[in-house]
Amino acid sequence: MWTILLAVAWAADPEPWPFGEAEARGLLQVEPEPVVERPAFLLRNATVMTAAGTVFAPGYVWVVDGKIREVGAGAGPDADATQVIDAAGGFVTPGLIDTHSHLGVYPSPDLRAHADGNEATAPTTPGVWVEHSNWPQDPGFRRALAGGVTAMQLLPGSANLIGGRGVVIENVPTRGSRAMRFPGAPETVKMACGENPKRVYGDKGGPSTRMGNLRGQREAFLAAEQYLAKWQAYARDRAAHAERVARADKRDPAGDPPMPPDRDLDLETLAGVLTGRFLPQVHCYRADDMLSFLQLAEEFGFSVRSFHHALEAYKIRDVLTAHEVSVSTWADWWGFKIEAYDGIQENLALVEAAGGRAVVHSDSPIGIQRLNQEASKALAAGRAMGLEISDDRALRWLTANPAWTLGIDVLTGTIEVGKRGDLVVWDHHPFSVRASPRWVFVDGALRFDADRPDPGSDYLLGQEVGP
């Protein structure tokens, strides 16, 4: 249902989109959709942290056909054909969502031939899709699942000014990458500011400076504007031709149909950004770099969805809030380079206090296994400086805010009626260092159970050593 609503929302977009059919062909799925049993269940006797403003203690969550049917205080309904799961002493949260992962594209273990995250052959490669690099057998996916991560955005690296398309996936085992796509999620595009592109291309023809970075990005969007205009003109011509065909007769023939312009995969991705369909995810550390990029976005009339890493977001939290840009960052990483010198642990909390959308991301196969701990540290830093932030608000850094960042907030990210059954049951308060997921549900199907050994990825078969 939500998928349809989304489609309607897009159709109502004032900016015409001439690539619908072409895009759909690129997204065809060869792998058959697996049949997934989603028996109804009722989680009971737990503290339910909805990330939507309410904590039910004790509370219940009732999931039917994979979707949240009811949530509330007390023991919940006595429903037939519903299995009751006693989550005594546990805490239920929405599934965690990581806006910045390279699982599958820089898989574990680190192997040279598996480094598929940066198409570092040219500084501007919007036409590549990270989906085409993703290796579903990366053991990291299941490790992340064991940490409560039910969805994530896979991104190309930051070597390039425009690194290509990201992809939003649900954390379920599949044979191919395409089948991992999160149904209903929009396309995303990775871009980068600052040190990385100029370092990678400084002796490969440039850019070698920050000003070179901006020129490269502006030129790309200029070309995309022209490309989009050409295709929109073609769409108009084709519609006009179709009308002529409809009322044509021998005396007044419709004439030849218009010839489509050449397709360009790079420019098509950028056209998606220009029309607001694809969500820009921009790697940027310094406050002034983010402001420069926002200026570029204004120039070309698109909105940045999220600045990633954004260690200096706290310095411009008013601007980011006003522009509705989310801040995807770590709790405390800093110092690995000079553009990461001014990172402070209060960054997320200050963004939150300013009314912005704070997001804890991992950018790490280790960090993604305990995102809850990262949020907890950032929350403590905020409280230590005197900011009053509720657990519910901080939980949104892991759930509702990343869901918004990825354009899937109507589908997931909170425990609310009608949303997907993306749920984690923790054995301790999720902000305790002791907390581990006991059960993890993705779209209402149980995908992780701490008491049952995880089958692991193919890669680990016959390699892992038991006790």
Next chain:
Amino acid sequence: MIAWWVAAAWAGTCTVFDGADAVYTPEGPRSGVTVVVADGRFAAVGQVAVERVGAEARWSGRTCGWVDARGRQLTPGLIEANGQIGLLELDLEPATHDDDGGGDPIRAALRVADSYDPDSVVVDIQRVAGVTAEVTHPSGGLVSGQAAFVQLWGDTQAEAVVAPSVAMDVQLRSSPSRAQDWSDLAALLDDAAFYRAQRPAYERGATRELSANRLDLEALIPVLERRVPLVVGVDRAPDIEALLRFQRQYGVRLVLRGGAEAWRWAAALATAQIPVIVDPTVVGPGSVDQIAGRADNAALLSAAGVPVVISTFGTHNARNLRQYAGNAWRAGLDHDAAVRAITQAPADAFGLSDRGRIAVGAVADLVLWNGDPLELSTWATAVWVGGAATPLVSRQTLLRDRYRTLPGTPAPPLSLPK
């Protein structure tokens, strides 16, 4: 280093810490314990006769400062066993690096203490979070050089460097084959022993050619004499097996760093009493050497009797030691053992018996926490190094305070001069 706080002002003074919810002593956490620090060391721990007089306390005929520790937990200052504080400011800026000597793979004579920078902003950023000391290590080559034990307080190398040579660092994988590394290492120790026995002949130029220069061979003598441990970085179980064999052959003291698969050799490591520095967040294959990494590695090692040290294996966020220890706790290590693994155990592994513990006679490095020291919701409310209260100020707290209200910078224009 923020220099305006005068540590010297505390010399010859004493302080009483009273009423803490818990004091982490070598015997475990205790409540109802008073701690007295005098002249930079712990002078009393336990049921101590103290008379409170206003803001001060009378103890043993002296007038001491009095710290109300109610609602607080006291631990020894945390010790990062394996970082590069003071040697590495920005990873991607070589001008800020001093950890890697470069050139010849044998650099036994290199002492990182000689390039340690007590003014690095990394120092304060860790200390304000309760990390009071670190073993700071060289990197690169096969024998990287000598690690130093530094306290994260002091304006000069003389003040900050507690012990300039607490370990000799060895890193496998400097050659394409681990077998070659072991062979090179064996040749080196043989030559160091030969040199020690044949110094006069060596000085006359009457010996065969040796595999390292004079200074490097000289620097290896404390290793041969078991005064200084070799710190060897290995993760893979077969490498640990080879390391144990090497240790039996040469009789050197060892500290194992990494040890992702060390749980498979727990019994042998316990028998040899080889401390293992682990990262409890290494679960599953980060590298092909860590395929059998487990969350409960520290718990399994500890249960077998291995001295377990927990490290972040990092420099800029050594302040996350508590989180790392907390993850070992989550995976089954006793809470007390987890605290010990970031305090006393690293001090013991590197031979500093008067650091990392709240015990009479030990140097008074201590932290007051507003809750369980391993919990993420807790923070340090006071940090003392060598008996001195240190300011909870770092470059990051200054940035925080500058941007507490926007626009931060640019600041308003100056008022006109008078």
